[in-house]
Amino acid sequence: MRIWIREPLAILAEAAAGGLVVEDDRIVECLPAGARPATPVDETFDARAHVVVPGLINLHHHFYQTLTRACPPALDKPLFPWLEALYPVWAQLRPAQLAVAARTALVELLRSGCTTAVDHHYLFPAGLDEAIDIELEAAAELGLRTVLTRGSMSLSQDDGGLPPRSVVQREDAILADSERLLARYHEAREGALRQIALAPCSPFSVTADLMRESAALARRHGARLHTHLAETDDETDYCLAHFGRRPVDYLDDLGWIADDVWVAHGIHFDADEIARLGAAGVGVAHCPSSNMILASGRCPVPALEAAGAPVGLGVDGSASNDASNLIAEVRQAFLLQRLHAGADVIGHRDALRWATEGGARCLGRPELGRIAPGCQADLALFRVDDLGFAGAGDPLAALVLCAAQNADRVMVAGAWRLIDGEVPGVDRAALAAEQRAASHALLTAAGVRA
Numbered sequence: 001m002r003i004w005i006r007e008p009l010a011i012l013a014e015a016a017a018g019g020l021v022v023e024d025d026r027i028v029e030c031l032p033a034g035a036r037p038a039t040p041v042d043e044t045f046d047a048r049a050h051v052v053v054p055g056l057i058n059l060h061h062h063f064y065q066t067l068t069r070a071c072p073p074a075l076d077k078p079l080f081p082w083l084e085a086l087y088p089v090w091a092q093l094r095p096a097q098l099a100v101a102a103r104t105a106l107v108e109l110l111r112s113g114c115t116t117a118v119d120h121h122y123l124f125p126a127g128l129d130e131a132i133d134i135e136l137e138a139a140a141e142l143g144l145r146t147v148l149t150r151g152s153m154s155l156s157q158d159d160g161g162l163p164p165r166s167v168v169q170r171e172d173a174i175l176a177d178s179e180r181l182l183a184r185y186h187e188a189r190e191g192a193l194r195q196i197a198l199a200p201c202s203p204f205s206v207t208a209d210l211m212r213e214s215a216a217l218a219r220r221h222g223a224r225l226h227t228h229l230a231e232t233d234d235e236t237d238y239c240l241a242h243f244g245r246r247p248v249d250y251l252d253d254l255g256w257i258a259d260d261v262w263v264a265h266g267i268h269f270d271a272d273e274i275a276r277l278g279a280a281g282v283g284v285a286h287c288p289s290s291n292m293i294l295a296s297g298r299c300p301v302p303a304l305e306a307a308g309a310p311v312g313l314g315v316d317g318s319a320s321n322d323a324s325n326l327i328a329e330v331r332q333a334f335l336l337q338r339l340h341a342g343a344d345v346i347g348h349r350d351a352l353r354w355a356t357e358g359g360a361r362c363l364g365r366p367e368l369g370r371i372a373p374g375c376q377a378d379l380a381l382f383r384v385d386d387l388g389f390a391g392a393g394d395p396l397a398a399l400v401l402c403a404a405q406n407a408d409r410v411m412v413a414g415a416w417r418l419i420d421g422e423v424p425g426v427d428r429a430a431l432a433a434e435q436r437a438a439s440h441a442l443l444t445a446a447g448v449r450a
Contacts, residue, residue: 001023001024001042001043001414002021002022002023002028002037002039002040002041002042002043003021003022003023003041003042003043003044003045003414004019004020004021004037004041004043004044004045005019005020005021005022005045005047005052005379005381006018006019006044006045006046006047006048007019007033007046007047007048008047008048008050008051008052008381009047009048009049009050009051009384009395010051010052010394010395010396011051011052011053011371011396012052012053012054012349012352012356012371012396013030013052013370013371013372014030014372015030015032016030016031016032016371017031017032017033018031018032018033018034018035018036019031019047019052020052020371021037021038021041022377022379022411022414023414024377024414025191025376025377025413025414026191026373026374026375026376026377026414027371027372027373027374027375027376027377028373028374029373030371030372030373045409047381049383049385050381050382050383050408050409051381051382051383051384051395051396051398051399052371052379052380052381053113053352053356053371053379053380053382053396053399054356054357054368054369054370054371054375054378054379054380055113055114055115055116055145055356055368055369055378055379055380055410055411055412056112056113056114056115056116056313056326056327056330056355056356056359056380057114057115057116057118057312057313057355057356057359057360057363057368057369058109058114058116058117058118058313058314058315058324058326058359059118059262059264059283059285059312059313059314059359059362059363060118060120060226060264060285060287060314060315060316061105061109061117061118061119061120061314061315061316061317061318061324062119062120062121062122062316062317062318062319063098063101063102063104063105063106063119063121063135063318064090064093064097064098064101064102064121064123064131065090065101065317065318065319065320066101066104066105066108066318066324066435067093067097067100067101067435067438067439067442068086068089068090068318068319068439068442068443069318069319069322069323069439070322071085071086071089071319071443071448072448073085073086073089073448074086074319077294078232078234078294078295078296079231079232079234079294079296080162080232080234082294082320083162083163084162086319087162087163087164087167088164088446089442089443089446089448090123090125090167091125091164091166091167091446092125092442092445092446093123093125093128093442094127094128094442095127095128095130095131095134096438097438097439097441097442098128098131098134098135099134099137099138100431100434100435100438101435101438102119102134102135102138102139103138103141103142103431104324104431104432104435105117105119105318105324106138106139106142106144107142107423107426107428107431108323108324108325109144109315109324109325109326110142110144110410110417110418110423111325111406111407111410111418111421111422111423112324112325112326112327112328112405112406112407113326113327113380113382113406113407113410114144114326114380114410115144115145115368115378115379115380115410115411115412115417116144116145116146116147116359116360116363116365116368116378117139117144117145117146117147118146118147118148118149118197118226118285118314118363119135119146119148119149120149120151120199120201120226120264121135121148121149121150121151122151122152122153122199122200122201122205123151123153123167124152124153124167124169125166125167126166129177132148132150132181132185132196133181135148136148136185136194139194140194142417142423142426143412143413143415143417144412144417145192145193145194145368145376145378145412145413146193146194146195147194147195147196147197147224147363148185148194148195148196148197149196149197149198149199149226150177150178150181150196150197150198150199151199151200151201152169152171152174152178152198152199152200152201152205152206152210152214153167153168153169153200153201153205153206154168154169154170154171154174154205154206154207154210155168155204155205155206155207156168160242161204161205162205163205171206171207171209171210171213174206174210174214175210175213175214175217178198178214178217178218179217181196182196182198182217182218182221182223183221186221186222186223188221188222188223190367191367191376191413193413195223195224195363196221196223197218197223197224197225197226198214198215198217198218198223198224198225198226199225199226199227200214200227201227201228202227202228202229202235203227203229203239203247203250203251203254204235204238204239204242208253208254211251211254211256212254212255215254215255215256218260219260224260224261224262224363224364225256225258225260225261225262226261226262226263226264227251227256227261227263227264228263228264228265229247229248229251229263229264229265229266230247230248230263230265230266230267230268230269230273231264231265231267231268231291231296231297232267232268232294232296232297233268233297235247235268236268246273247268248269248273248276248277252276257276257277257280257282258280258281258282259280259281259282259364260364261282261283262282262283262284262285262310262312262362262363263282263283263284263285264284264285264287264314264316265284265285265286265287265290265291265296265299266284266285266286266299266300266304267291267296267297267298267299267300268297269300269304271303274300274303274304274307274309275307277304277307277309278304278306278307278308278309279307279308281308281309281310282309283309283310283311283312283361283362283363284299284301284304284309284310284311284312284362285311285312285313285314285359285362286299286301286311286312286313286314286333286354287299287313287314287315287316287321287329288313288329288332288333288336288337289315289316289320289321289323289328289329289332290315290316290317290320290321291316292332292336293320293321293322294320298336298337298340299311301333301337301341301354302337302341302345302346310358310361310362311354311358311362312354312355312358312359312360312361312362312363313326313329313330313333313354313355313358313359314329315329325405326355327355327380327382327399327404327405327406327407328403328404328405329355330351330352330354330355330399330400331351331400331401331403331404333351333354333355334346334348334350334351334400337350337351348396348397348399348400348401349396351400352396352399352400356369356370357369357370376413377411377412377413377414378411378412378413379409379410379411380407380409380410381407381408381409381410381411382399382404382406382407382408383408384398384399384402384404388402388403389402389404406421407421408420408421
C-alpha cells in the first residue's frame, strides 16, 4: 500500500513541500515542491489544509492516574505530601478500572498527536498482577506504538519508604514478573510496536539490589531502563540522609548512568551532574505541567542538551498534570524554557524537536521522531483553519504559539489511527461515562466519596 500525503500546508521536514510517500509502515519518499511520486500510489491524501509533523512521543506517564484528576485530598500539595495523600486511594485500584484508565489516557494521547506512548506503571496492589498486560491490550486495540515500563516499589512506610505496604511487592516477585514480560512481549527489532522497559519507581522506593538486578535483567533482553530522578529537593535530602549520596551519585553507584537509561523530571542537578549525564548519554523526560503544578522546579533543558543529554517530553501522570495532551505539553515546555533561557535561545522548533526527535533519542529509536525516507510512518496532521489560528502567518509556529489542542489525522506505522479528530471505533461519550464510573468506584472504595 502506497499513500501520497500531498502538498501539506507546512511540514516539519527538509525539502518536503510536495509531501511524502508512505509504503506499508515506512516513509519512502520526501518530495520537493512540484514533484510527484517516483512510482504510482494507491491512495492520495490532500494535505493542503494540514500541518504535518512527526508523530509525537510521550516519554513519561502513569495511565492509572487518569482516575484521580483534581483529587480533593491531593490538591495544592508538593510531591511527597501529594503522594502520601494519593497512595491510599491508588491502593484500591482494580483491573477493570485500570483497563478503562489506560484506554482513556491512550485516546487522549492519540487525539493530541501522540504516536508512541510510554507508561510507567509501578503500582501493584493485590489482584493487579497483570497490570502491564492490561495496558498492552488497550494499546493494541487502539493501534498505538508503546514502550510500557514495568515499574516497581519494594520499600513501604515500614521500611522507610513512602507508600503503604499494600502497594509494594516482594523483590523476587518483581523480578519474576519483569522476566515474564520481557520474554513474552518485548520486541527489540527496529520498528517495534511494543517494547518493555524496567523502571523501579525511584532510587529510594526500592533497594540497591533491585536497582542493580533490574538493570542486569533489562540489559540481557536488550531493553531500556527508566526511573524518576531529581524531581524535588526532598528527594535530594532523602538520598543524602539514607545513602550519603546525591541522587545522581547514587544512581551512578548502581550502574545506571548509561545511554540505555532515561529518567523522568531531572530538575535538581548541579553543573557537574549535568556534564556527567550528558557525557553518558542519559536521556531526560521533561514534564513541565506536572513540575509546575507540584511546584517541583524546572528541568534545565538547554544545559542538558548542551552537555549531550537527549531531552524529550512527557505529560506525566494525570493526577499531577490532570491532562494527557501532548501537543499542549509542547507549548508548555516552550513557554517555560523560553521564560528562563530567553527568546534568542528557545524557539518553537526546539519544543517540537523535544516532542519528536528528542523523545526518539531517549528511547534509542532512530527510526522514530523524524520525517525522512526509511523512518517509520508515524505522523500527526493538524488543521490550523479554525478561529484560534485565524491571522497566523507561520502555520508550523502556530501549532505552538496558538495553542493547538487536537490533531485531525494521526498515522501509526502507516495506518490511520485518528480520522477527522476521532479514533475509529471509540465512542468518546461512552468512554467518558465509563471513566467517571471507574473513578467514582475507586474513590468510594478509598473513603474519599460516600
